[in-house]
Amino acid sequence: MPEDQKHYATYNDVHNLCKESAKELNQWGINLIIAIGGGGYIPARILRSFMKKDDGSNIPIQAIGLSLYERSAEDSVEEVPGTEVKRLQWLDVDSSMANLIGKNVLIVDEVDDTRTTLKYAVEELKKDVKVAKKQLPPGRSLNGKEKTNEETKFHVFVLHNKKKEKKGELPDKMDKDPKRYHAAVTTGDVWICYPWEAEDIEKHDELAKESPIVAIPAAETESITKESSTTTVQEEPSPKVV
Ligand code: 5GP
Secondary structure, eight states, rough: OOGGGGEEEEHHHHHHHHHHHHHHHTTOOOOOEEETTTTTTTHHHHHHHHOOOOSSOOEEEEEEEEEEEEEOTTTSSSOOOOOEEEEEEOOOOTGOOOOGGOOOEEEEEESSSSSSSHHHHHHHHHHHHHHHEEESOOEEEEETEEEGGGOOOEEEEEEEEEEEESSSOGGGGGGOTTTTTTEEEESSOOOEEEEGGOHHHHHHHHHHSSOOOEEOOOOHHHHHHHHHHHGTTOOOOSSOOO
């Protein structure tokens, strides 16, 4: 990727975006975070510093690992240039997945690009929770209620949402619900360099001064702010560097 198409986020940028976003996310009654690795791990941990369960305790973080890969023409019977998601790490249906039943779950990733990964994560987690519910021995309960009757509600947080045509659609149109999908920043279709990928963090921070992430102006996000949440850019009349 040519250098002039790269934009840089520093650790401090990420920290402050998480801190700011937690104000909204704290309204959602989240009691479990699922971080999509590798990019969701650090934002998830920072977020936890600014989020608490309703009873004041820390929110547990569970991890899944997903990777997106391009299917090559030889692998494919048809000529489909589509992308596929590979599970590198997943939750155990018998133990960890049962723990999701009845929870308000926040799925965290660093960037919503084509939305393929997020779609996969939400759909597959929903499916597995269903299976886990069926497998629960009778009489297992949560807060005195039958656990099997309790809904699991999924929510999504990303640092950056790229305004572009998405390949994946989230279940229940959750990206159009500002109480279920929150992007700290909506930006254009650019390549974002995150600090945890940097080999030379001092150079990365220097480059961030020259090429920071630019939030797209409110007027241009209007169509998507109606559909999804982009709190940091809604009141800005002109491009904003974040
Ligand atoms: P998706 O296309 O499924 O929304 O994004 C999948 C993954 O591609 C992300 O979790 C991230 O790891 C990677 N990705 C997509 N766009 C970018 C980007 O601009 N910068 C970086 N560093 N990774 C990206």
